[in-house]
Amino acid sequence: MRIKSLRKIRFLLPLLGLCSCGPTQLDRPLVVASFYPVWFLADAIGGDAIDVENLTPAGTEPHDFELVPSAVRKIADASLCFVNGLGMEAWTDSLLPSYQKKTIILSEGLPTQSVDGAVDPHIWLDTALYRQMGEKVLSSMVQALPSYAGEFRANFASFCADLTEMEASAKEIAASIAGKPIAVSHAAYGYLCNEFHLKQIYINGLSPDQEPTQQTMTQVLDAIASYGIDTVFFEELASPAVAQAIAKASGAKAESLNPLEGLEEDEIAEGATYFSVYLENLHKIQEAKP
Amino acid sequence: MFHYEFMIIAFVVATMLALVFPLLGGPVVYKKLSSSGDALAHSSLAGIAIGLVSGLNPMLISIITCVVSFLIIGVLRRKFGKHAEIGVVVVLSGAIALSGILSGYAKAANFDSYLFGSILLLSYEEVYVVAGLLLVTLLFSIFFYQRQLHCLYSEEEAHISGIKTGWLDLLHSLLFALAVAIGSKAVGALVVSSMVVLPTASALLLRKGYCFTLFASLGYSLLAMLGGIVASYYLDWKPGATSAGIAVSALLITLIVRALVTFFKKKALASRG
Structure with a gap:
């Protein structure tokens, strides 16, 4: 009787295989960013040394963005997760503590403006603040991935040069x-x-x-x-x-x-x-x- | 898949909610109030909007609005007699109006996160809350199994035979409202309304006894919730919507299989005769 009922669930055995595969092995460190301007910073500083992925797909409004399984998986796999903060990424608060630990809120400590009594999150449109956000990206990347520190610093220097050139125009x-x-x-x-x-x-x-x-x-x-x-x-x-x-x-x-x-x-x-x-x-x- | 912390939590919560929804949703279907799940899910949104605007705990307010709404549905159901569904629509409309107006005052991004909810972003506190809900639901379902069955068969008869139908109804209403409110936060309001009804509806198509239907509905529910999570993981779809899709597909497949079986049975009978 018992063996019979075991046979019945035999077809479930392959499902166990799903449990056995280990975490995704990455050859290069991965860093994720919540949406375009944050990604642009991280990508400019990370350069060719590491993989930098944008969680919000191109052409999607970040306010409308809902995390799909692959996005949460990327956060789980990444060494760092950069977000803008100020309410742009409502999902940050619901991340598990272990994922929140590697989440860096770039707007933290920066001076903000408000519109109709609410804090304006579009902080990346201020070039001076954007540079400061870049500094924060650089320092956390250097800390998390020290073996690439030299490349990150060089990339940041050239990013700053480009930004200064843009400011001049x-x-x-x-x-x-x-x-x-x-x-x-x-x-x-x-x-x-x-x-x-x-x-x-x-x-x-x-x-x-x-x-x-x-x-x-x-x-x-x-x-x-x-x-x-x-x-x-x-x-x-x-x-x-x-x-x-x-x-x-x-x-x-x-x-x-x-x-x-x-x-x-x-x-x-x-x-x-x-x-x-x-x-x-x-x-x-x-x-x-x- | 299971080396990710978030997937383990999603799986555990999905399993627990999959057991809770049909246990509490079943009686609602029998009472012909299937769409009340939808009305309550929207009431919970209204509660969340009230909470966000007033600065009180949104979860707590949404539980309260859910309970109040279900009580109002109960009252209207008696008032409208045969057209019991009207009461549900009245509450649904009120809830939509209230949440629509109030959401304009709440921070939109905050509100959206409650609207859709995501089983991929649950905290450990939410796991404990759902576990508590499951425990209470199981105790209720086991302890009141006979009485509930009697009530659903005939409320009047049950009342005459000494069952306190009013209290039983109230207790069930409270639990159902609680399940919808907690479920809305965990998997989103839209998914809750389908998950409380569809498993029981599919199980009813099998045309077996109450007990069998109950267990079949648990099976359908587990299939939809867990299948939804596994499928969404590999297809990169939204988990809630995938679960709802599987629940509907399961119902349609059951319907088709049943129709085919009856067709061939008739044919076999005809050829024999």
């Missing part, structure tokens, strides 16, 4: 756009506005996909009319519907502006980087009226 544009009001679909540009003395008129607050109330719609339309704004900026990764509706109602044109939360796959393939998109944003703001 940005400065040339700065004078022409100072004081300009811009209409945007979501209040992602607080840090950019602070750096270039812009004024953002936003339809949505910090969350890109919220539905605006009728009150905000009227306020935004009034502001657009009174400043004589001719361009409403939307972001490619979120739904452009609201910005398009506002543009239509006010007679302005809708144009994309990338808060660098993520890039599309083809943009990356065409060689777009944090630097190129940042400058492109400024050019678009320069072209917009008033």
Whole structure:
């Protein structure tokens, strides 16, 4: 009787095989980053020495991102997990203690701004703060993977050179756009506005996909009319519907502006980087009226 | 797969919830209140929204809103008599309205994490909470097995024979609400509503006795929850949605197999006759 019932579950035996395979053996150390600007930093500093993977797939809005099994597996396998913090990655809090130990929150200790009383997480749009985030990436990578320290430091130096070069180009544009009001679909540009003395008129607050109330719609339309704004900026990764509706109602044109939360796959393939998109944003703001 | 800490936890919690859901969901199906799981899942969202906005513990508030909602469903069910389902829809609509309005005031990212929940991101505290829930559910199901069966067969008869049906109903409501609230946090509101109903529904298709149906529903539930986790691991799908998909597929396959069996039985009878 007992043997018979054992036979019945014989077909389950191959399942035991699933338990026996050991952890994924990696030849190169793996570091993961929560979304594009964080990944860009880690990848620039890690360079060819290590593997750096972006947990948020290209073309996905980080706010909408939900961890799939492969993403959690990557966190488990990685030596370090870099996140921006400030509520961009709601899942950080629910990670197991052993995974939280290797999670580095880059915004920690940095000065932040707020929008409507909530902390603005789009801290990577401030180039000075972005450099500081880079320093934090460098120091944690050096600590976790000391054998690659030399390469990391060299990579960081060249990253800083590129960033400084970009800042120089940005400065040339700065004078022409100072004081300009811009209409945007979501209040992602607080840090950019602070750096270039812009004024953002936003339809949505910090969350890109919220539905605006009728009150905000009227306020935004009034502001657009009174400043004589001719361009409403939307972001490619979120739904452009609201910005398009506002543009239509006010007679302005809708144009994309990338808060660098993520890039599309083809943009990356065409060689777009944090630097190129940042400058492109400024050019678009320069072209917009008033 | 099992060398990952998060997968072991997911597996353990999935197993426990897979046992809890049909044990408490079964009676709900028999009472013709299948969609109340959905209504309660949304009530738990409303509770979480209230918690996030007011700064109170979201989990606790969601348990309270779930219990209150189920009690309201119970009252409306008696009011509407034959059209008992209307009560469920009323509560569902109220819950959607409340969570929709309040979620505008809560931090969206926070709210979303409760909306979908993820079995891959559970803490040890949540494992203990689910274990406690399983223990209470098992005690309830074993201790009140006969009485519950009697009640489901005929509430009036059970009442006349001296069973305190009101109390039994209340106790079951409390546990069911608790299971939905805890389940919503662990695997997401959307998955809970399907997991409390589909296993029992599939088991009912087998047309056997109460006890057999109960165990069959546990089987279906385990298949969906554990199958969902294993499949999602290899296919890189969202675990909750995969579980719900397997539960629906299992139901449809059971339906088709049953239809084929009856068809061939009839054919065999006809050819013999």
